[in-house]
Amino acid sequence: MGKIFVDACFGKETPYTPVWMMRQAGRYLPEYKAVRAQAGNFLNLCHDPEKACEVTLQPVDIVGVDAAILFSDILVIPNEMGMKLDFLAGEGPVFESPVRDEAALDALIGGEEAANKLTYVYEAIALIRERLAEDKALIGFTGSPWTLATYMIEGQGSKTYNICKKLIYTNPDFMHKLLLEVTEVVKLYLEKQIEAGVDVVQIFDSWAAALEKSKYFEFSWNYMKDIAAHIKAKYPHIPIIMFPKGIPAYLDEIDGDFDVFGVDWSTPMALAKEHLGDRYVLQGNMEPCRLYSKEATKECVTSIAETMKDGRHIFNLGHGILPDVPVENAKYFVSLCQEVSKR
């Protein structure tokens, strides 16, 4: 049985435009919160294949999305590269010992050894793929090397990324060395996700917007492109989605061997279509806060459908769903996307 989501990623004609939501397995769902409470903390949930499987499948059953996305966190990679990770209430992820010098960089676990420590992810994938309906796709994912490096260097989320950016402008070799090491782990991580059963992979570059244009391509996009080319050469049947958040002014230089470009809400869909619509399927991009209102949701879905009616498209939000969104509105969004795009 074919998967409409995979077909849409390759730009094939589908009965309607498929839809999923970033962070669809998350705190807006009471069912998620129940499992999360059982797990004790966030990282425990990532480490438990059975529970990760359960929350991954929830939005497919409850909200009716066309694809499941593996429940995990982008920071499991640096964690298994040897960096102690805590999720502190109200503060988000914190690495106790950030990587800021050669010694810390040399101490990292790299390549196969790091990728092999992520078995709980591959086990979750196998479970999910077994239990997920055959016509639904399972999306695997990773953070981009740059986005992972920001956490590894800053030690936590940052407003200014000034430690990372100081390195970029004063010690670019160090930054490239770190990015290259992370890139090697990411390649293996995605390969193993694919071997375990994911149908699609998405690379999240959540902190793309932290860099000015020339540095963005040098320190982030080029590494993402390299990963995409590597995966595409080995697994041409697996669609690749790139999601660099918040770089509307850089679209004219986007290129590479991937299938779908994820459009964030700050980038008008018409602008993305103008620059990239000929070469890539576009995914997105409703402003997540519109989910607070059915009327605002309808206005936006209708407008995106109109913009993309002669284009290749996958519906999604333009960023993750927020925890205080009514489940009913999320269901409304998903069914409306499927309805308005019926062919």
Add this chain to the structure above:
Amino acid sequence: MGKIFVDACFGKETPYTPVWMMRQAGRYLPEYKAVRAQAGNFLNLCHDPEKACEVTLQPVDIVGVDAAILFSDILVIPNEMGMKLDFLAGEGPVFESPVRDEAALDALIGGEEAANKLTYVYEAIALIRERLAEDKALIGFTGSPWTLATYMIEGQGSKTYNICKKLIYTNPDFMHKLLLEVTEVVKLYLEKQIEAGVDVVQIFDSWAAALEKSKYFEFSWNYMKDIAAHIKAKYPHIPIIMFPKGIPAYLDEIDGDFDVFGVDWSTPMALAKEHLGDRYVLQGNMEPCRLYSKEATKECVTSIAETMKDGRHIFNLGHGILPDVPVENAKYFVSLCQEVSKR
């Protein structure tokens, strides 16, 4: 004696392209830190005309910028509208009682009454203008109504602005009522700054990028335009600088009666020039982290000068200077801008 900075704001020929830096009176200067320490806390410094004058003048003397910008904070407006404000170490500004309902909105002090409470600002301006060299310009400023409203509603800085945005999508009338009330105070505030002696005004829309395109124009830019038109009609000799941070994808719809458009670092100067260079003088836009390196500074200043060599331009950073930048590098940036643009 003419002011080169004012001439440049009006697009007149000047001997070189003038330069200033956002947050130029700030923590990277040991002299600022000394005065700040005397003041006890940040708000005390804003409230003390003599000390505010002293730190305003420091970067003119020490770093050699072509314009001084009044030392103050955008949040003095909501503070004088009756909202108790604290600056907590590590947390930034916090309003004890955010404005989230009609009762709180009705309780705000508005119009002349609020504007008249900001006497410490007007006194600082009079002092600064008296002591500043005649050929240097003094820039007054305000936050945009939208940016002020985000703090008034969220109560503090926010990652998602979801309380504000929920209002936008579910109760736009409330949001417009608040924005209108703030707009009226801002107009009077800028008038009084001009009467007290500022030569130029800048409207900072620091959280412009929090809104999707259509909502940006409805809830932020239209109010900024209204303020600019009001000031321009009354004081045509005072240049107006608009600085909406991080909206490179919205430039095609920017219009209004102002003189200078402030370009942030995420917007390539060439893109800003393409959309706005015919109509407005452009200000900006070196990525502030380049100040960590003289080499990176030189590369960028040279490139901006090249892009703007046939355009109307004011040099600046693309966002505020960071506290850990060497003063020597800031001096280098300023003198380099003045040097490379000599005519």
